[in-house]
Amino acid sequence: MKKLSLNGKWYLKNSTEQNEIEAEVPGCVHTDLINADKIDDPFYRNNEEKLMWIGESNWDYSRKFKLDQEFLESEKIMLNAQGLDTLAEIYINQQKIAETNNMYRNWEFEIKQYLKEGENTIRVHFNSPLPYLKEKDKEFHIPAWSVGDHRLHGGGWLRKQPSNFGWDWGPMLVTMGIWKDIELIALEKARIEELKVEQQHLESGSVELALDLQTEKVAAEDLNIEVKFSLADKNVYKNKFEIKGEKAKIEFEVEEPELWWPNGMGEQPLYELEISIFDSGGQRLDSIRKKIGLRELELITEDDQWGQSFKFRANGRDFFAKGANWIPADAFVSRVKRKDYRELLESAAAANMNMLRVWGGGLYESDDFYEICDELGLTVWQDFIFACGTYPSFDDDFMENVKIEAEENVKRIRHHASLALWCGNNEIEQGIAADEWDSEKITMPWDDYKKLFDDLLPEVVADHDPQTDYWPGSPHSPEGDRNDFNNPDWGDAHLWDVWHGKKPFEWYRSCEHRFNSEFGFQSFPEPKTVYGYTEEEDRNITSYVMEHHQRSGIGNSTIMHYMLDWFRLPVGFDNVLWTSQILQGLGIKYAVENWRRNMPRGMGTLYWQLNDNWPVASWSSLDYHGRWKALHYMAKRFYAPLLISGIENLDDSTVEIHVTSDKFEDLQGQVNWQLRDVSGQLILENSFAAEIKAAGNQHLRTLELQDYVEEYGARNLMFWLELEIDGEIAADNFVSFARPKHMQLQEPNIKTEVKRLEAGKYWLKLKADKTALWTWLELEESDLKLSDNFFHLYPGREVEIIAEIDQDLRAEEFQTKLTVRSLIDTY
Missing domain, CATH: 2.60.40.10 (Immunoglobulins)
Incomplete structure (x- = not known):
């Protein structure tokens, strides 16, 4: 098998124009226009409003590639596009070969008949999804929440990232483009098509592995298979044998296995599994490598003294799930790199988290995301991508499209040690599912709901990943009235009575729910982040630009309502930003501490949300740049x-x-x-x-x-x-x-001692003459990575901190640039 990557340099043009710009694949129209200096930064001030035309236009990507005779003589040649966003028409040498309509599918087409020796051309034409959705909505109206200029009724017709059209924390930047790898595959004899790994943990402590291998043959020749299973270069199992057909089942036992554990419960050893296929002459045709964690990870729902449990169990041990909800890490998801995932996920693990919920309005995440979660012990609750809207499950073509999407992504993700749960959707049972369609209300009939979330998706999971549990929606009540979606006796709950209901933080102490998969409170990013998207004239939270970077309609007024409940009105713009972060952390601390005290009745808290997809006021604990808000430092303590x-x-x-x-x-x-x-x-x-x-x-x-x-x-x-x-x-x-x-706080007179440990790493010791609440540190011109921040000082208490920066300063210079403040400094 030969592969020719088509990643790299392409050309992009508006379909109505002739002028082209250079483009980068994988990528999207917006990032290519940014890189070509054709548009300003969409995140700066209110530039987003000037760029709506991009999502309303049609676009063409094109490039040339060369093929030799040897490549063309292959038995079968496919174009493989791992991600096209979304309504695409593909042309090779001016001949149309296919159309696509699903951002989440891996598209593969046989194209040998369209190719020629020498220079070839490929063009991918993207149609704007907005006219398409408006037409589909005329055919049959399916309503959506939070409709705006680009968030449309009828959005459920199209399998495209819902939050791409705007959300209450994200911009309306409707993307198009080749957002994942694209390549040609020349198949001569055979390739590996699918690998399924199942593990059975025995009472003896050993683990039986069963590998189901599916190959695709284009020649009648028998294949030889080689299997290697190793840990840290130590061989555990190795075998080579012949198969006659296209399938093989390999079984072996791992004695004295090193088990994989969630973060905080043990280590995360990952075994290396490599399978190769060879022709009869010994030529390697294809190989596949996966990292496998040996573990049992399951959702336990069993009757108990309070009703029915909702808890996760790893290797026979129940654990309290501590974490947050994950959204796409950028409004332009194609530019999120492995290092970006690692920074965010390492921050989650550093805050003692052991679970992230990949929310259903975003993406099935990249392989990098799940691989890093495996390495860090961050278990993953994976939503299928359906959220806060209605879907046409009555339409056979839609359902077949979703079935293929679900099968492909389940097969891609299922082997990861971190995968804890498949969940059908986000919040459709929370007031959307109803008895019938209602054009005046946002409803989806229960009968249609069940076709998708009670029948199709659980069947896909049962067929292709039977060792991972399925949950129909979040929140969901498995007993009694399904409309009672936040019942405290069973199921998972989304508790928004504080933020949306204006109840006091102390209200959280009255909650006895079994698992809290969403709850949250907002804050502003820190001044360094806000200064990056504002001009000086914008730096008032009621300015147009600041309100533009606040997508919750009640956002800024709700922050200030609670701020005045808890704190003195801060003096100055920067202090409002910092105080909002302390407030946010305080609110979530009330909630999490209560639910941890309710163990084992309550067995999980996943606050909304971990990260941002642009610089914005939001519920996140890590801002768009990965900077830790006060909440994240507090989470490290309350988790x-x-x-x-x-x-x-x-x-x-x-x-x-x-x-x-x-x-x-x-x-x-x-x-x-x-x-x-x-x-x-x-x-x-x-x-x-x-x-x-x-x-x-x-x-x-x-x-x-x-x-x-x-x-x-x-x-x-x-x-x-x-x-x-x-x-x-x-x-x-x-x-x-x-x-x-x-409280009549007094000037604390904080004293700081600094020692340089090594290049870019410093030891700090802080103490105070008087009480200093929520003491935090900043460094001029540099981001600080701190072992602790937003801590309390009082006479006799000393706090030692390790600080890291991306430059090397002398201790004296570091101390000169360091600012230490506490709550009293906001007055």
Whole structure:
């Protein structure tokens, strides 16, 4: 088998014009226009509004390629396009060979008859999806949420990234282009078409592997197969044998396997599986390599004392899912590279996350994404790409298109150790599924819903990935009334009563849901990010540009509503941005700490959302540039394997002390607590031994502090908690009886010591004379990668941090450029 890549330099033109520009494949029209200096940065200010014409136009990609006689003599020649976005017509040497209508499919066409020796041409014509969708909607109206200039009713007719048309965190930039690899394949005798890997974990501890291999033959010759299975260059299994037909089943046992574990539970060893096929003369025809993690990973839904569980189990051990929801990492997904995935996913793992939900309004992600998740132990909840809208499951052509899409992506992703769940859709059961179509409301009849999400998709998973569980939608109630989608007794829940319902952060403490797969609160990006898309005149959160970079209709007013509930009105634009981040982190902390305390009733929290696809005010904890917001630093603490937390009761001035452990062994520890006044002066302290039970939460004791509240006043008290294990502080936390805005903080006089450890790496120690809440660090002109940030200081407490930057400075120069601030600096 020979391959000729068609990636690289192409030419692009508007179909109504003659002038061409150079283009890069994989890519898209927008990025090619940017690279050719034909349009300004779509993310800057409100440039997006000036670029709607791109998605409304038709476009042509073209290039030439040369073929020799040897290539043309192959038995079969295919054009393989792994991703075309979306309504494409393909021409080779001016002859139309195919049309495509699905962004998520791998398109392959036999083209030998169209080719010639020497120079050939290929042209891919892309039709704008907008006229197509308007016509389809006239045929049969299927409504959608949040309709705007480009987010249309009828969008469900087209298998294209839903968020591409705009979302409440993303721009309306309708893309077209060859967004994945494209190549010619010349097939002489045979190739590997499909590999399915299943594993059976035996009571003995061994693992049986069953490999189902499907080949495609274009010659009658028998094949030889070689199988290698190794770990860290150590051979585990190797065999070579002959097959007569096109299929082979290979089975072998791995003794004393090294098991793959989610992040925080163990290591992530990945075995190397290589399968090659040879002709009778020993010539290698094709080979396939996959990395395999040996593990059992399953969703457990079983009756219990509260109703029915919703929890994940790895290698026989139940674990609390800690993570976030993943959206496409760029509005132009073709320019997301492996290094970009690694930066974002390493940040997730560093914050003690063990699960990401790939949300159903985006993509089946790239192989790079899943490979890195395998390496980091980030389990993946994978939605099929259906979200917040209605779909024409009554249409046979649509259903056949979806079936092929689902089969291809299940087959591509199924071998990954990180894959934990297939989920049918996002939020269609949340008020969209109904008894009948209703042109006045956004509805999809249950009968049509079930055809797609209860029949077709689970059948695809059962046929092609039977070892991974399927869940019809998120949220979903598996018992009782299916319209009761957030029932606290079973299923998963999307809890938006705070952001959309204006309930206080404390409301989260009333929630006892089994698994919280969406909830969130917004913040602005940090000043460095905002300055990148604004001019000085824009730097007020009510300016047109700032509101343009806020896609939730209630966004900025909701942030300020809660900010004034909790904090003093910040002085200046930058301080509003920073305070919004502290506010966001505080809200999600309320939620996560409560649900972790509810173990084992509640067994998962995936906040909305991990990342951004452009620089914007949003629910993310990592901004578009991968910069950690305050929430992400707080997540590192509230998702830590050991959590100490307090619940204040304002009515009787008590504090409940809880310790939550994800460890799988009991631990001996000590709880240290201190009651201090606002300035940091010690009033009372104590310690007590604590036996910390494995994999659960304990309410250790309740402290009665009424006398001190009466004497000092609620606004003048702070209660500090530490969990000590083997002489080291494993976790700490903070409780107050009043909101920060009513505390009379004093200038903390923070002192910072800096030592250079090596090039670009520094050790910092910070301490303060007075209490400093949410202390954060910035470095002039450089991004700081910090082991901790947005932490608290009080007299006697020292915090040590490791800081990394992309340049090398002397310690003195680093300290000169360093800014350290805390909440009082926002006043």
